[in-house]
Structures are given as C-alpha cells and as structure tokens.
Amino acid sequence: MTVESTAARKPRRSAGTKSTAGKTTTARKTTSTDPELVQLLTPEGKRVKNAEYDKYVAGITPDELRGLYRDMVLTRRFDAEATSLQRQGELGLWASLLGQEAAQIGSGRATREDDYVFPTYREHGVAWCRGVDPTNLLGMFRGVNNGGWDPNSNNFQLYTIVIGSQTLHATGYAMGIAKDGADSAVIAYFGDGASSQGDVAESFTFSAVYNAPVVFFCQNNQWAISEPTEKQTRVPLYQRAQGYGFPGVRVDGNDVLACLAVTKWALERARAGEGPTLVEAYTYRMGAHTTSDDPTKYRADEEREAWEAKDPILRVRRYLEASNHADEGFFAELETESEALGKRVREAVRAMPDPDHFAIFENVYADGHALVDEERAQFAAYQASFADVEGA
C-alpha cells in the first residue's frame, strides 16, 4: 500500500465533517442527546432507529441480547468482587470498569476470534469477551506477576500500564496482518487521557499512512485520574481522526447495542482494506480511577448521579423486560450465576500462591544471559545460607 493511494482514498464516512471545530473557543461537553452520538438504545430502554448502523445488529436474536446482558452483569459482578478484594487487602490495587460495561462488552463482542485486542489496564469486560478467565486478570493486581496470561491463546494482549504505548503495537500488528494478506482486524483500547500521548498520535499517523486494519477504541470516561477531558482536547475526540485522514465516530458508550454495531462496522471496514477508524465511546467512570484514587478531591457527586441514570446495564434490562425477551427466571438464574462467579473469584484469589523467589530471574531473556545466571546462583547461595542457619 503506497502513501499516495491511502491519501487519495476518501473515507467512506467522515463523521468528522459534521465538525464543530469552528466554535471551539470554549471546551464543550457533549450529552447523550447530542446528535453526533450514535445511540440505538435509550437510557429508558427504548430501541431507536439508526439508518447507518441498524444493519449491524439487525439479525440479533433475543438469546444474543440476553447474552450481552449476561456479559455485562457478570463483568460488573467480577469487578465489584475485585474491588472488595482490594479493600480486604487481597489485591494491591484495582482499576474498576464500573460504568464502562457496555463499551467493553459491545466492542468486545464485535470482535472475531482471529482478531487481536490490545487493551490498557481496565479492559476486564473485553477480556471476558475474549474468553480470558477473569481470575487470570488478578495476578498483576495482587502482585504475583506482571501479566498473567498468554496473549496468544485468546488474541488478547497483556494489560499495558504505560499510557498509550499499546496503540502503536496494535498498529504494527495490523500492518503485519495487511502484509500477510489476512482478513482479521485489530482493536486498540485507550482512554481520553491517553489521546494526548505522542504514541497515540503516532499510531494514528502510521495506521493512516499504511492503511492498517486497526480500530482505535477510545473509552472517553470523562476523566484521566483528576483531569477532565477538557484538559486533553478542545474538540470532541472522535474528530481527531479527520486530521489523519480516517473516519471517527462517537458512540453512546453506555449503549451496548450501539457499541456493538459501530465496532462491527469499523472492524468490517478494516477487514475490507479500508484502513483505520477511531471510535469514541462516550461513557463514564462511575468509580474511582483506581482503588488508590480519591475522586471526592476533584469531582462532584451530582455528576456521577446524572450518569447513573444512564446505567448501561439497566437500560438493557428495561428493554429485555419491555420486549418480553427475558422473564423473571432468567434474571434470577443470572443472579445465582453472578454470586457463583464472585465466590469463584474470591476463592481463586485467596488460593493464589506467592511466586517462587527464583521467578525474578525467569524469562529475563529468551536466549539466556550469563549475568542473570550468575546473579541467580548468587541468590541461591544467599537463600541457602538462611536454610543453614535455620537448620542449625
């Protein structure tokens, strides 16, 4: 793919052309009623029509709908369990996804098995969709490892803590897919804060120039620790894409159907060789940034309350009930399943063994290294000296 051919192609859909860029003297906040926001399910649980995106969820069955609901409920339950495990001292830290379930389940369920996912540290719902056992996510938060799963077994990369780095890895991986002539796609997750990082800008540049099959999925949860999105950008984030020559779309991140539809569209574009897309899922971080954070220092309770009314799970429940797609039995069964998941996670964490001391020296290099061998031997001798003392 040459630079010219990419530059010459007009994006099929440029949400960015409905720009408000001209009137950005004050940073603005968009609401869920904003005309730019793709929404298929209102907070009241009403299905609304959308000419462009309906077709991506047209064939969805009641069973699949219940599945999406189940995914969100179980993800929330897992997340709540992890938060309380942190409070109990079983985890050193936890980054909760509370409020972002629809963005993650909708986009995660849009991926195909052969797609590849590059998460940050908060994508527990996406991990769930990829079939990563939730207990595997807890190792790094408990402090027993710095990863905890094989990225290739579920095409779900390790969590990335350094902000923005993974968007370049995603782009490179997508460039590789294109070189191989394969038809899978890549999705990279990042936050609104991350959108300020140079790495993210560079990944936009590379993906556009090389027409890489990558979807940039920005969960704009309104805050980067204490900094509101206004501290990162003066234009709505999805409009950034325009400047790089690919489409950007803002979707209601609390609407699982809309997230599913828009992500499917973007992934299909990527597969069809049409290059990158930026999806901005407009959502809200209902909890603290992490368990070490204190949001009362910087944000008002009313804000959270306003967003609670747009709860991503509640609206699907309302829809399922109103359309008679689920009965009491379904919800009761799910409740039981939730509790069982919580129990399983709790027990798994408590049973998680501390790593062997020699793990420090494992996998530092693939081919080995003389210095590591030497230090391991010194460490062993040192450890053994205690055993002698204890044995004596």
Next chain:
Amino acid sequence: MAEKMALAKAINESLRRALDSDPKVLIMGEDVGKLGGVFRVTDGLQKDFGESRVIDTPLAESGIVGTAIGLALRGYRPVVEIQFDGFVFPAYDQIVTQLAKMHARSLGKVKLPVVVRIPYGGGIGAVEHHSESPEALFAHVAGLKIVSPSNASDAYWMMQQAIQSDDPVIFFEPKRRYWDKGEVNTEAIPGPLHKARVVREGTDLTLAAYGPMVKLCQEVAAAAAEEGRSLEVLDLRSVSPLDFDSIQASVEKTRRLVVVHEAPVFFGSGAEIAARITERCFYHLEAPVLRVGGYHAPYPPARLEEEYLPGLDRVLDAVDRALAY
C-alpha cells in the same frame, strides 16, 4: 522555624515557598492541581497560586518536558512532575536530547532551569512501572544534575536549591519515604546541593547510599553496632555530580566501602563509585568495593520485591564479606 513534617509535606512547603518568592516559578504535571498529585505533594498549591502557576497538563510526558523547555527559554522556572518513575520514558527523548544539551549547544547562552521531579523506587507494593530507580540512565547523560534527598530537611532545602539552579535538575523523590517525618528548619542556611553528608560516624566500613536506602543503611549500622562493628553511613544526596571527595575521605578512614542502591547493580551508580574509589583509594582499601542493589531483571511483581530490593540482611551480608577480606 524548625518544624516536624513528612518528606512529602516538606517538598510541598518548599514548592510553596518557591512559588511565593519567584513569580517565574511554575508547577506542571498530571493531576498536580485539584488532586494535588497522586502523592499529594502539590496539595493546595493550585488553590493558592491559581491555574496559571500550578498547571494540570495533558497526559503527555514528552509534552510536559518539551513545553517546560520552551517556558524556560522564555524566562520561567518550571518544576515538572512525572507521576511515577516508569512514566518518564516518553519524556526521555526531550530530557536527553534537548534539556541536557541546549546549554552546551548555545555556547552557554541558553540556561534551562527546569526541575524534573520523579517519585522513584520501590517498597510500596505497587504494580509494574511504579517502583523503578532509573537514576543511572540519567546520570550517564552530561548536562543533567541528579539529586535525591533522604529526609524531610534535605527534601525542603534541596528543592529550593534545585529550583534556583540554572541547570536542569532531575529530582528523584524516594516515594517510600514520603510519609517519614523529620525536623525541617526553614530558616537554616543549607549546605551545598551536591555535597554528601556523614549521617553516622564509624571506623570499620563505609556504607554509601542516597534517597530511600539511607534509612536502611542507618538501620544496618545500628544492627552492626550490636555486633560490635562501627559503620560509617554516608548520604550521598547527589548522584550527579557525585561527591567523591567525601567518599574518599570516609574510605581513607574506614578502608572499606559498600554502596547500596535500589537500582540494578549492573552499570548502576555503584559501579561508577566503585571504579573511581578504587582509583582514588587503591592503597587504602582493605577489600574490594562491594555493591548491593537490584538484579539484572525487570522490577518484579510486588510479592517479590522484598527479595529484589536490598534489605537489612543483604546489606549486612555484604558488610560481612567486606570485613572478611
């Protein structure tokens, strides 16, 4: 006035004083405003000095340091915060290729009085990238000065001096000591920024450390004293420049030296100290200079950091080995 305060609070007070006395001083970084930084080191400063002096920046470290350079070129004295040690690397390019070199490239015409504050080191049970000690990566670069206080008083005064310095200073804050309290006399006349200090006198061996390891070395010396050994403890305070004269003076007295730092030993600051002290004190040394520090391995997950970090036993072990020569 002398007052007892935590190390983090001492830095806060020092920054407050700098903002108060020099309108050109700026604080910049992620979450430094309303939140007061993730460690609350800048707590209350934005409230009192406003958003144009205490600036919440976009989440972009290269941007933070790069714009601080521009502000310094314009006559400001920015003090920037990098949230954690492991997040300085997006800014590493700006620090190494620009901040460090512009004074020389301009034949001395340009001065860049930028302070880069980096909470560093382990021992707090954090996740990846939150516990590293990258000082050697900076010390290798000419044009940067690198300091690390070990106690509240130094934190207060060294920050004053770093801000007043016309050179870029990388200010490594020992995050595991943030909550340790110490006496701070805000009217004292501080000693030179880059001078080491003997924090405990001894005759048998010198322990040299800086930042988070000074307290450990004091504990080691106390433990060794119970076994009848007299250890001298040096707080180096500055990694670049290094006060070799003070180390030499101590080693000429004790004839043995153990250097302790959290960073990996391989190519670490201890290596530099060992090499120079061997040159300077060859005929005084009774034992090779030994180093205690991290291994040549990525900083491990929290449940292994006790094994990775120098602790009382590992330092005592090195002391024993040095004394056995």
